[in-house]
Amino acid sequence: MTKYIYMDNAATTPVKKEVFDEMLPFFSEQYGNPSSVYSLANASKMAVEKARERVAIAIGADKKEIFFTAGGSESDNWAIKGIAYSQKKKGNHIITTKIEHHGILHTCQYLEKQGFEVTYLDVDEDGIVDLEQLRASIKDTTILISIMFANNEIGTIQPIKEIGKIAKENDVLFHTDAVQAMGHVKIDVNDLNIDLLSMSAHKIYGPKGVGALYIRRGVKIDPLISGGAQERNKRAGTENVPGIVGLGKAVEIAYENMEDSNKKLINLRDSLIKKIEDNIDYIRLNGHRTERLPGNVNFSFEFIEGESLLLSLDMVGIAASSGSACTSGSLDPSHVLLSIGLPHEIAHGSLRLSLGDFNTEDEIDYVVDKLVTIVDRLRQMSPLYDRIKGEN
Amino acid sequence: MMYSDKVMDHFTNPRNVGEIIDADGIGEVGNAKCGDIMRMYLKIEDGIIEDVKFKTFGCGSAIASSSMATELIKGKTIDEAMRLTNKAVADALDGLPPVKMHCSVLAEQAIKSALLDYSKKHNIHIEGLEDINFDDDHHHDIEE
Numbered sequence: 001m002t003k004y005i006y007m008d009n010a011a012t013t014p015v016k017k018e019v020f021d022e023m024l025p026f027f028s029e030q031y032g033n034p035s036s037v038y039s040l041a042n043a044s045k046m047a048v049e050k051a052r053e054r055v056a057i058a059i060g061a062d063k064k065e066i067f068f069t070a071g072g073s074e075s076d077n078w079a080i081k082g083i084a085y086s087q088k089k090k091g092n093h094i095i096t097t098k099i100e101h102h103g104i105l106h107t108c109q110y111l112e113k114q115g116f117e118v119t120y121l122d123v124d125e126d127g128i129v130d131l132e133q134l135r136a137s138i139k140d141t142t143i144l145i146s147i148m149f150a151n152n153e154i155g156t157i158q159p160i161k162e163i164g165k166i167a168k169e170n171d172v173l174f175h176t177d178a179v180q181a182m183g184h185v186k187i188d189v190n191d192l193n194i195d196l197l198s199m200s201a202h203k204i205y206g207p208k209g210v211g212a213l214y215i216r217r218g219v220k221i222d223p224l225i226s227g228g229a230q231e232r233n234k235r236a237g238t239e240n241v242p243g244i245v246g247l248g249k250a251v252e253i254a255y256e257n258m259e260d261s262n263k264k265l266i267n268l269r270d271s272l273i274k275k276i277e278d279n280i281d282y283i284r285l286n287g288h289r290t291e292r293l294p295g296n297v298n299f300s301f302e303f304i305e306g307e308s309l310l311l312s313l314d315m316v317g318i319a320a321s322s323g324s325a326c327t328s329g330s331l332d333p334s335h336v337l338l339s340i341g342l343p344h345e346i347a348h349g350s351l352r353l354s355l356g357d358f359n360t361e362d363e364i365d366y367v368v369d370k371l372v373t374i375v376d377r378l379r380q381m382s383p384l385y386d387r388i389k390g391e392n
Numbered sequence: 393m394m395y396s397d398k399v400m401d402h403f404t405n406p407r408n409v410g411e412i413i414d415a416d417g418i419g420e421v422g423n424a425k426c427g428d429i430m431r432m433y434l435k436i437e438d439g440i441i442e443d444v445k446f447k448t449f450g451c452g453s454a455i456a457s458s459s460m461a462t463e464l465i466k467g468k469t470i471d472e473a474m475r476l477t478n479k480a481v482a483d484a485l486d487g488l489p490p491v492k493m494h495c496s497v498l499a500e501q502a503i504k505s506a507l508l509d510y511s512k513k514h515n516i517h518i519e520g521l522e523d524i525n526f527d528d529d530h531h532h533d534i535e536e
Contacts, residue, residue: 305427307451311395311403324451325427333427345424381409381455383431383447384424 004317005363009203009295009356010152010180011321015246016205022249023207026242034239035230044241051248055212058255059197060188067213067231068244072179074224075198075213076103078235079175082221083144083196084111087173091141097121097129098339100148101177103198105335108146117141126288127156127340134163138170145174149181149197153323153336153352154287155296157185164193173219179203179211183254184262184294195219199251201243205357206250210243261357265294268355268364272297275368280375282388286337286350295355298323300337300346301375303384309351312374318367323350345384395452396486402456407463410445417513419505421526422498428454430502432462436510441465441473446502453485453492460484461499473503474520501526 006014015023032041034048049063056063069075084094096108098120108118119137121129129147138145145167150157160176167174175196178187183204189197196219200211215221215234227236254261269292273285282302301309306324313320323334325348332338333347342350353367379385395403412433420431428450435443444466446458461481465473478496482488488496504524511518 303449305450305454308403308455311400311452315404343425345427348424348427381406381447382449383420383429384449386411386447 003366004319005359005367006319007353007355007359007363007367008319008321009359010155010293010352010354012202012208013205013356014358015202015207016250016253018253019206019246019249023242023246026245030241034241035228044239047245048239048241051244054248054252055199055214058182058187058251059214060190061214062217064232065189065214065217067215067235068239068247069211069213069235070209070240071202071211072101072177072198072200073103075179075200075211076101076177077107078213078221078224079196079198080104080107080111080144080146082224083173083175083219084114084116085222086220087143088116091143093117093119093139093141094144094146095119095121095134095137095142095172096146097123097148099123099127099151099153099336100146101152101179104146104148104177121147123156123339125341126291127151127154127286127336128288128291129158129163131159131162131166134166138166138172142170142172145172147174147176149176149178149185149187150293151287151336152180153334154298154340155180155292155354156288157181157291157293160192160194167195168193180293182251183258184265186258189214189216196221201247201250204250204254207243207246210240210247212247257357262294264357265355268359268361269294269297271361272353272355272364272368275364276371279368279372284342284346286340286342293354297353297355298350300342300350302346302349303382303388304349304375304378306333306348306350308378309349309374312378313367313370316370316374318370321352321354323352324348394489395456398460398484398486399453399456399488402459402485403452406446406455406459408445408459408466409447411447412443412445415445415506417506417508417510419502419507419509421501421505422450422454424449427451428495428498430454430458430498432458432502432506434503434506434510436470439470441468441470450495450498451492453488453495454498456485457481457488457495457499458502461496461503465503470507470518473507474518476500476503 032044034045052063173195179200195216197214202208284300286298306322337347415433416436417434422429433445444462448458478500482496
C-alpha cells in the first residue's frame with residue numbers, strides 16, 4: 001500500500017503538532033495537581049484556566065460558564081440528566097430529535113425509564129428539524145430542548161438561532177450538542193440563545209477523552225460526577241490537565257483558522273460530491289446540500305452494502321465509515337438515515353467520507369477513482385442490481 | 393479488521409460469482425431490509441453438483457460465506473450438499489465473528505433453497521428438505 005487516505009475526520013482527527021507541543025510538558029514536568037497549593041500545582045491551575053478562557057472566547061461565553069468533562073458523551077449526559085434532575089419540580093418533559101447522537105438518545109431513553117417524558121422531533125428528508133412541530137410540542141411541563149447543532153452522519157446544520165428563539169420565548173432551557181459543529185460554525189451562545197453546549201476535543205485535532213460543557217450563568221444543574229470541589233463544585237475529579245490544555249489549544253486554532261479551513265473544506269467537499277455524482281449512478285446524497293458541515297459527504301449507493309464498501313476501500317488505503325447495520329453491531333441501519341426517510345436497503349448502502357484539514361484534491365480524485373471500481377465490482381455481485389438491469 | 397485472512401481472501405477474490413443461465417435449481421434467501429440477500433444457482437447432473445454460482449448483496453462475511461459455501465459443494469453429491477452446515481462454512485473460513493454467524497446460516501439456507509427449487513422442478517424427493525423453514529429473519533438473533 002503506497003498511501004493511506006483518511007476520510008473519517010468526523011469519527012476522530014489526529015492531534016495537531018501545535019496542540020501536542022502545548023500538552024507535552026503537563027505529563028511529566030508540570031504534573032502538579034491543580035487543587036494543591038505549591039507552585040508546581042499553580043502552573044497546572046493556570047494552564048487549566050488559560051484553556052477555559054480560550055474555550056469561552058471561541059463561543060462568546062464567560063470563562064466561569066465553561067466546565068471541563070471527559071468528552072462529548074459526558075457533556076451530553078450531564079446536560080440532559082443534570083437539567084432533568086435539577087428541574088424535575090418544574091416539569092418532566094424533554095424535547096429532542098430523532099437524529100441525535102446516541103449520547104443524547106440513550107440518555108433520554110434512560111430518563112424515560114425514570115418517569116420523564118421525551119418528545120423526539122421528526123426531521124425532513126434533508127435532516128432539518130420541524131420548527132412548527134417543536135413549537136407545538138412545548139408544554140407547561142417542558143424543562144429542556146436538546147437539539148444537535150450539526151449531525152455527525154449527514155452533516156446537516158440545524159436552524160439553531162430559530163430554535164434558541166423558540167426556547168427563549170417559551171422560557172425553556174436549550175441545550176445543543178455541538179461536537180461536530182465546533183470549529184466549523186461560528187457560535188455565539190448569547191446571540192443564539194444557547195443555555196448549554198457540548199463539545200469534544202478530538203473532533204478538532206485535539207486529544208481524545210476531554211471535552212467541555214458550557215452552562216449559562218444562573219442555570220441550575222445537578223452534578224453528574226460527585227466528589228471533590230473541582231470545576232466549581234460541579235464536576236468532581238482531578239482535572240485532565242494535559243487534555244484540557246489540548247482542548248484549549250485545539251479550540252483556539254480551530255477558530256483562528258476557521259474561515260480558511262472552511263473555504264478549503266467546502267471546495268473539496270463539493271468537488272467530491274460532484275465527481276461522485278458525475279461518475280456513479282443509482283446514488284443519493286444524504287443530508288442538506290448546502291446547510292451541511294464543510295467536511296461532510298454522505299452518499300447511499302443502491303444495491304450494495306456499506307461494510308463491503310468499507311472493507312474494499314480499506315484495502316486500497318482509504319478510511320471511511322458507513323451507517324450500515326453491519327458496521328454498527330446492531331440489526332438496524334443508522335437511525336439518522338431511517339429518520340430522513342431512507343428505506344432500510346438504501347440506508348445499508350451508505351458511505352460517509354468526512355474531510356479534514358489534511359485532505360487534498362489529489363486524494364479526492366484517488367478516492368473517486370477507486371470508488372467507481374469498487375461500487376461496480378460489488379454491484380456485479382449483487383442480486384439486487386440484476387433486477388434493475390432486468391427492468392431497464 | 394476483525395476478519396480472518398480466509399474471510400478477506402474470499403471477500404476480495406470470491407469464487408464462483410455469477411449466474412447459471414440454464415440452472416437446474418435457484419434459491420434466494422435473506423432480505424434487503426436486513427442488509428443481506430444470497431442467491432445460489434445449481435447445475436446438477438446425475439445427482440452431482442456440476443456447477444454452482446452465487447450473487448450476494450451483503451457485508452464482507454456474507455460474500456465470503458457465499459463463496460466458501462459454493463467451493464464446499466462443487467463436485468459433491470446432493471446428499472453431501474444437504475449435509476453442509478453453517479458451522480462447516482464458518483470453520484472453513486477460519487471462523488466468523490459471533491455477530492456474523494448468521495451469514496453462514498444464510499449460506500447454508502441458500503444451498504438448501506436452491507436444492508428445494510431443483511427438487512420441485514425435477515420432481516425429485518430430497519430427504520430433509522421438507523422440514524426447512526426459510527425464515528426471513530434468518531437467525532439474526534443468534535448474535536445476541
